Each structure stands twice: as structure tokens, then as C-alpha cells.
Amino acid sequence: MGRSMNRPRGTDLRRAMLGAIALYALATAACHRDNALTGCPGAEGAAIDQPTMAFLSIARALHHEADIDESRGDLPGAIAVLERLVTTAAPRAAEADEVLADAHARLAELRLKGRDLDGASLAVNAGLQHAREPTYFRGHLIEVQGLVEEARANALADAGKTQEAMQAKGKAMGLLEQAVRLQKQVIERALADGGSDD
């Protein structure tokens, strides 16, 4: 079983949504290029500029590359690919911020797998700069930070550093509770109108 099979269940859903955002950006931009194609839908306020479109396309390609590395068990390779993504010059756009928040979360998870706890924390903090509102992306980053602190607590306990371990554990629990509350808000807000499947 490859590493991709061990990914959290939400990872594929998350990636599918990002793919869809990128797809819509590409489709909208392509259909409006040259303003010539009858039948492509109107922008409806969702026009995506060329730099954003290009960035989303790059992000999708790099996520795919990281998927391949992960499936081969090449964790350092996948991390390197995502590091390329998060250091790619990004346009100032909400879509780009979501992609970067998501990429930092994935990078943090991969570094956590590789026992690079400080590196994982850095990725979470960088991701939070792109997810300041109470969204799924912010909640997920806080959840990942909780997992990082949990791992830190375990490592400290194993090293016999009981006091530090207790502090890390307390921090982990606080972060995980925060993630639960935030995601609950996200769900309530998303379903405020009864939810929709289509």
C-alpha cells in the first residue's frame, strides 16, 4: 500500500475542490479570451485574471507531481515539490491564498510524517498568513498544528522531559479544540441555507 493510501480522508476531497477552482478559472479565462465564443458562460463576477489562472495551473501540476512522489514513498521529493509551490510568486487573489493555505497545510503534514516538527510548524504559520478568515483552510491548518504539538509532546515524553511534554500536550489539546470549534462554525455557515449538492 502506497503512502497515498494512508492520507487522511479529507485530502482527496480538498484536492478535488482545488482542482475544480483551478478548472473553473481556466475555463472562464479561456472562454473569455478574445471575447469570441458564444456559449461560454459569462464571468458572473468570477473573472480570473491571467496571472491567477497561470498560478492555479502551476499549483495543480505541482500537487500532482507531489502525489506521484508520495505514492512512490518519496517523502523528501514530495516536500521539495510543495516547497517549490509555496515559493512560487503568487498573484494577490483569494483563489491564490486558498491554494497557498492548502499547500502549506499539506507541506506541514508531510514534514510531520518526516518528524520535522519545527519545519511543520513553520509551514502552518506561513499557511495561516493566507487564511485569516474562519474558513475550512484555517481550521485545517490549526488542526495540523495540533497534530504537530501532539507529536512534540510524545517526543518529549519519550525523551523523559515530562514538564515540557505536558506543556506541548496542553497546547495540542487547545489547538485541536480550536479546530473543532472553527470547523463547526464552517459547517453551520455552509449549511445556513439548508445546504446544496449541485
Next chain:
Amino acid sequence: MISKERARIALIAGACVPLWMCAGAARQEPPSAPPPAAVAPPAAGPAIQAAPSPAMETPPSPATESVSEAQVSAANPDEAHRIAARREFARARVDLEAAASDCSVACRALTSMERAVVHLCALTEEPDDRRRCDSAKKQLLDARTRVRQACGSCPGGPSVDREAPIPSR
């Protein structure tokens, strides 16, 4: 999960075709070529660009497609390409809206919430920790109920059954 990845890749790949066709049609269309009446009635063109009609929201039925394509392919191959691109775009849009729907967001948030609860409860040692775990579990179960009421299920995602056991580490 592999099948989901493949589905995602197929979705993206499927969209690339109409995008190329979009671009190709845009480049190939003669500047003065009027739209064929059989496909794009004069009133329909601008209206679609300004605000998609209900027909744009849903891909046309196979029967309608085959008649239109047969008629148009014979008369104007470029227009046939545009019809195909439009149809594929409509499909991609339906997929997008499904992916970005409120229920999709709720299901992803529920996934994250469940994972946080699992790890939170795995850390419990003291009575106060247990109280915090129980509180988080209750929020998760309430969220499951809410998502189930609104969405029915989270395909490929977490359980929305309030009675289903919460996973443990």
C-alpha cells in the same frame, strides 16, 4: 482514494479538451461570420454571455445533442466544435458546482473536525481532559446530524451517522 484521484484527473483532463476547443474556435471563427440560426438564434448569443440560461446550467439531453450535432456538423464543422465545447463546459461547470457546493465544504470541515476530535481524545489522561474530549465529541455528533439533515451523506468522507462510532487512534 485512487479512484477519486483518477476522477479528479479525468475531470481536469476532460476540461482541457473543451478549453482547447474554446480557444481554437475563438481563433478560427471568421470575424464577420454570423452565427448559424439553427444553433445560436440571434437573441441567444448576447443573452448567454451576459447571464447563462437554464439550458447552459444543465448539459443537453443526448437526443437533442445528436440531432443538433448532425445538423450542424454538416453545415458548419466549426460550429459543431463550439457546440461540443459548450457541452463539455457545461459538464465541467456542473462538476465544479458539485465540488464547491455547501455540502462539499461541510463534508471537508466534518473530516477535519473528526480528525481533531480523534487526536484530542487520544490525549486524554486527567478527568478534565475527559470532559474536554466529551465536549468535542458532542460537537462532532451534532455536526454529523446537521450535515446528514442538509446533505444526506459525505460520499467518500466521514460518517454522518450520529450513532456511528467515532474512530479512535
